[in-house]
């Protein structure tokens with residue numbers, strides 16, 4: 001086909017991009033297009049300001065286009081565009097690993113870099129299985145996830161994940177996976193600020209899975225400390241400690257997927273600190289560069305790293321890695337982002353704002369169709385009642401109304417509206433979000 005024939009076949013220049021996790025036809029007929037950003041705002045190509053209620057996609061914790069981060073990326077691109085980290089290295093990847101390790105609790109001292117949350121998760125799952133293998137326990141391969149968990153879109157991640165639409169099209173997932181029950185119960189938990197009182201006992205289901213499969217076959221348990229993508233499910237009080245205790249009892253590794261809960265979202269560097277629970281591995285991504293350059297990775301305990309440091313000096317320790325693990329632009333962006341977090345004390349700021357945020361968002365209780373509101377850190381979800389026979393349509397209409405009429409970016413998760421603003425949000429902007437949300441919810445009533 002000639003190029004002129006091709007362009008004739010495409011009705012407009014939006015056609016070729018098969019957009020991820022998007023209603024493509026709807027978007028292409030009414031594009032929600034963004035062409036610029038600064039601090040708390042996005043701007044459309046026509047120059048309309050959109051208040052960013054979602055930190056992009058849980059990424060831009062420092063706000064957008066922060067000078068220090070932009071300049072670090074620009075300088076890095078001019079100095080060293082790419083260097084391999086297989087058998088070679090560049091200084092900033094090492095500096096960033098040390099800085100991340102310093103933020104993590106206890107002896108989570110080693111960092112393996114990937115480029116996304118999905119890669120971070122698959123890295124952690126592979127690390128868990130390989131760790132047992134190198135210690136002579138190669139039969140420990142089973143992985144335990146959780147219903148309503150989201151761990152990205154790799155085959156490992158969707159296998160341990162608990163979102164039916166993400167799993168059902170993709171044939172045979174990883175064998176040897178089982179799932180804990182999710183922790184949400186509206187009757188017991190509706191309109192809770194922070195962690196619900198009810199639900200810690202759900203961790204005990206891990207005992208049942210250990211009885212069923214035997215600990216000798218289980219490598220690891222992976223959970224999001226706060227499930228995000230299925231509508232924000234804060235952990236019940238005591239739940240994560242209980243999971244840790246059961247993992248310890250049976251020699252199972254515990255992996256926290258902190259791709260969204262890391263870097264201040266819950267008012268601490270990691271949820272592990274907020275909940276005073278030391279996992280064996282932490283998956284991170286997104287906030288490490290405030291979204292400016294793709295990066296992800298796994299922080300692991302010293303004992304895990306050490307288990308791989310055997311064999312001859314010249315031999316490769318772990319047959320895993322990505323061409324762009326620790327990419328120079330991402331490393332530079334990560335270092336500058338951690339500087340911004342530290343200089344502006346943004347994790348502590350998020351902690352201070354949490355009650356203000358929670359009180360403000362919970363004033364939406366009583367608006368039409370609002371069935372539940374959950375808040376934790378600088379995160380909120382507002383559940384709406386579905387329209388009859390159109391599951392998800394009310395939330396989708398709200399997303400459009402928010403963008404086109406109110407100038408607010410919100411996310412949807414099923415019939416939930418999810419808010420996760422940059423950590424630099426002001427009290428006035430919190431009020432602005434709540435005012436807009438009230439009008440949006442009434443508009444889609």
Ligand SMILES: Cc1ncc(COP(=O)(O)O)c(C=O)c1O
Pocket residue numbers: 115116117118119121150151152153224228229257258259260285286296
């Ligand atoms: C908890 C969790 N894990 C993994 C991922 C996947 O990250 P990515 O989209 O960067 O692959 C996400 C993305 O939102 C996430 O929320």
